[in-house]
Amino acid sequence: MSDSAAIVDRAHADHKAHPTWKQYKWVALWLTVITAVEVWVYYTPFRESPLFAPTLLAMSAAKFAIVVMFYMHLKYDHWVFRRLFVGSLVAAMGILMALLFLFSKLKIG
Amino acid sequence: MASSAAPAPAFAAAPAATGQSGLWSWLTTVDHKRIGMLYLWTSLAFLFVGGTEAFILRLQLAHPNGQVVSAEVYNQLFTMHGTTMIFLVVMPLSAAFFNFLIPLQIGARDVAFPRLNAFSYWVYLFGGIFITLPVFFNVAPDAGWFGYAPLTTNQFSPGIHIDFWVLGLQILGVSSLAAAVNFITTIIHMRAPGMSMARMPMFTWMSFVVQFMLVLAFPAITIALFFLQFDRFFGTQFYELAAGADPLLWQHLFWIFGHPEVYILVLPTFGLVSEITPTFSEKPLFGYNVMVFSGILIGFLGFGVWAHHMFAVGMGATADTIFGIGTMLIGIPTGIKIFNWIATMWGGNLRFTVAMKFAIAFVALFLIGGVSGVMHASPPTDLQQTDTYFIVAHFHYVLFGGSVMGIMGGIYHYFPKMTGRFLSEKLGNWHFWMFFIGMNLTFFPMHFSGMLGMPRRVYTYDAGQGWDTFNLISTIGVVFQGIGLFVFAYNFLKSWKGEKNAPGDPWSAGTLEWSIPSPPPEYNFAQLPIVTSRYPLWDIKHPERTAELRHSDPDTAVVAEAHGVPMLEQTETRTAKALGIPMPFPTIKPLFAALFMVMLFASLIFLHTASLQVAVVSMIGTTLLFIGAVYSWLTSPLE
Amino acid sequence: MATAAIAESSAAPHGEHTHYTTTGLENRKIAMWTLIGSECMIFASLISTYLVYKGRSKVGPWPHDWGCKTSAIVGKTAAAVQAAGCAAADVMKPVLDIPITSQSTFVLLMSSLAMVLALEGVENHGKPGYDRWYKGSRFWLAMTALMGAAFLGYQAYEFTSFVHEGLTIRTNLFGSSFFTLTGFHGTHVAVGVLWLVSLLAIDMKRGLKGATDVLLVDIAALYWHFVDVVWIAIFTLIYLIQ
Secondary structure: OOOOHHHHHHHHOOOOOOOOHHHHHHHHHHHHHHHHHHHHHHOOHHHHOOOHHHHHHHHHHHHHHHHHHHHOOOOOOOHHHHHHHHHHHHHHHHHHHHHHHHOOOOOOO | OOOOOOOOOOOOOOOOOOOOOOHHHHHOOOOHHHHHHHHHHHHHHHHHHHHHHHHHHHHHHOOOOOOOOOHHHHHHHHHHHHHHHHHHHHHHHHHHHHHHHHHHHHOOOOOOOHHHHHHHHHHHHHHHHHHHHHHHHOOOOOOOOOOOOOOOOOOOOOOOHHHHHHHHHHHHHHHHHHHHHHHHHHHHHOOOOOOOHHHOOHHHHHHHHHHHHHHHHHHHHHHHHHHHHHHHHHOOOOOOHHHOOOOHHHHHHHHHHHHHHHHHHHHHHHHHHHHHHHHHHOOOOOOHHHHHHHHHHHHHHOOOOHHHHHHHHOOOHHHHHHHHHHHHHHHHHHHHHHHHHHHHHOOOOOOOOHHHHHHHHHHHHHHHHHHHHHHOOOHHHHHHHOOEHHHHHHHHHHHHHHHHHHHHHHHHHHHHHHHOOOOOHHHHHHHHHHHHHHHHHHHHHHHHHHHOOOEOOOOOOOOOOOOHHHHHHHHHHHHHHHHHHHHHHHHHHHHHOOOOOOOOOOOOOOOHHHHOOOOOOOOOOOOOOOOOOOOHHHHHHOHHHHOOOOOOOHHHHHHHHHOOOOOOOOOOOOOHHHHOOOOOOOOOHHHHHHHHHHHHHHHOOHHHHOOHHHHHHHHHHHHHHHHHHHHHHHOOOOO | OHHHHHHHHHOOOOOOOOOOOOOOOOHHHHHHHHHHHHHHHHHHHHHHHHHHOOOOOOOOOOOOOEEEOOOOOEEOOHHHHHHOOOOHHHEEOOOOOHHHHHHHHHHHHHHHHHHHHHHHHHHOOOOOOOOOHHHOHHHHHHHHHHHHHHHHHHHHHHHHHHHHOOOOOOOOHHHHHHHHHHHHHHHHHHHHHHHHHHHHHHHHHHOOOHHHHHHHHHHHHHHHHHHHHHHHHHHHHHHHOO
């Protein structure tokens, strides 16, 4: 950070405006649609496919990201919050993956 | 810059605000400096407990077939020695410095959440008492400081020994977590104007890294402990091998916490030594940016190497290789730090105060511990050394030679700032040499006894295995350490009551905390300082020392002067009220919240000692009390 | 810019009633995000344990498969279990109830929408158009708390029916890790409901308005959404993926 950056930071603190009902209703709609697709897929033959788990994980990750970015305002808020959360999340995911490998639940290749 | 080489101001005692003395003021304090002092006193008291435990252990091992204590008592003693030293001594000693120093070093008037800070301390105190009391009733935890499950399940550890350990650690975790959230917020948010991240003193930087490690590492042990708690109290099967449980689950979760914990114990000391060395070398810290970066790298890598504690369980070649390489990589940033401390001293105008001696000893001793650590980073070598006294030697060089020696240096360095009084340098020299000789006498021979095959955690051994002499030397070393500890205690108590003759800047140091009176007034800074470089005080008093450092933009400096701001050496002695600085009210509520929370955890013990009804009633009662205390705390105004 | 900022921060260091801050952010918000980071690790540890222990239980009931009370037979259908030699009376059905859990998941997702609307209500307190009951914070705080309570109701129903089917926290590794994980999450929801009800009480008493109250609700909202996000992960990893 440059010399005066810490001081100037203060002026930048007021973050971009939060979304309103206009966006929120779309966010809610998307979340509902993805959840519905998740549950629907569970009852189709696709459930036996090797792509089933990755697909569900991708949909779940999308919901996760939508809530965090819009409902929790991370997309609009100060970068400090983004770093705090993303850093911790990466650490948590790393530990989770490492444990799954160590207990042979996941295998390389 | 404003003025040059102003003489140290005539010292005037900081004003005693209302209720600044007496027991009640200590119970209700929310001042980070006084909470720091509480941490200091409490952890030094626990140092004597842990030290006594170690002394008895060494008496038992002085000769083959020792008869001082029984095997059962020995198990309790080594478990409690480890638990006490890690959770009740070194971590809170660091916390004492976090509390006292972080706000002063960044130019803040307090931490972000003063009452949460008090809460952290009281949880630590009550938790410490909770886990220590059973020692006196022969029911102390007895399964090692890492409490490996399934050894710690009801089946293999019946009785209430382990209950105290599980619940006690859970309680102490709350304390650390609350404190960590507090300090992260403080450091991100409460730095004085001009105190950019790139100017933060190294102690604050290393503390910053440590707080993140606490926040991210403690959850793993919290969950592992919850599983164990549920297994012991509610009959779950997390560690029940017959039900298909994996005996490595605990080990992994524990060491995901346990390895970062090692750096949690030592990084604050890295910070302290990085404050002491430049001061007594009279030149800025060498390679500041690299020091910061390697600190962050150590913190980062510290999360990816936990399984090197588990090479002996047979994780397979891939895992062993990855964790072995990762561990060796940590040697690089650590080595960089060692070289930078040496380069800081190189060509400096060295002053060998007691603090400086401890700091230099830290560099040397920590290096020895680090090198033996790189040795067992290699899995084949580790298989030879694991569970032997070689490992005991290694981690005592790191934790005693490293953490404790460095923290002692920090105490000698900061005692004048904390109390306005000096510790005796003469007694301090005795303390230093007793510790230095004693610790090497104790722990160096353990390398040999370990290499000759002496296992850890045995309560006695037979003669004729080549271990006798080494063990006797180790025990003699402890006597030296004990003498050193008593010299220190005498010095500390005597100086505490001694003459208040310490000026604001007794060591001619460069960072913000030395720009205010000793001890600092309750509001710390009458005027928030404008920071112009990494060593703002040297900018005024010794510009030649900081000539090569990067300074503020001319613009900033001009503005600062126009407002008459760089009044860095503050001699203000008026009260906060007279200055119009809002201070948080003292309050007893955090103490009660902490007390009820500890009682809530302790209620679980009734499940094993009384009846289900008693336990449930007690838990519901304490939960309601806790919620009540928290509500009452949150609804009362801060200041 | 820098000049102005310094002037603002240092011109009146005496007697100013707002404390200087480096970033101009709110202490409590930074603390909440830090805490959420820590909670990520809490739930990562819990979820890893569940996944590591998946399929390691020695006895049923199982999450997705049919089982047998008297032996270790496992099968994809009731018929398969019976064909393997399990008496019809001893057949255990898979315990996870996807339709019910889909409903509770939906309720929790919608509670997040109610939460953002509650925050919007506080932020716009007193502005034209926000005086109608369905735009105000009271209604939406109450809705959020209500949906949280409904989620807890679903969970209570789920837990009771599992116990009736023979799965308790002591039965097998699945029971231990499932009840602990979802119980932890449920406890978080319960704390959240208590928090929201407290906010609602303040709102009824004196009305939530102004920057301080926005912060108060904002922090509760962060917590609430995080609890929601954790459930999104749990729903997929535990309920849907086999």
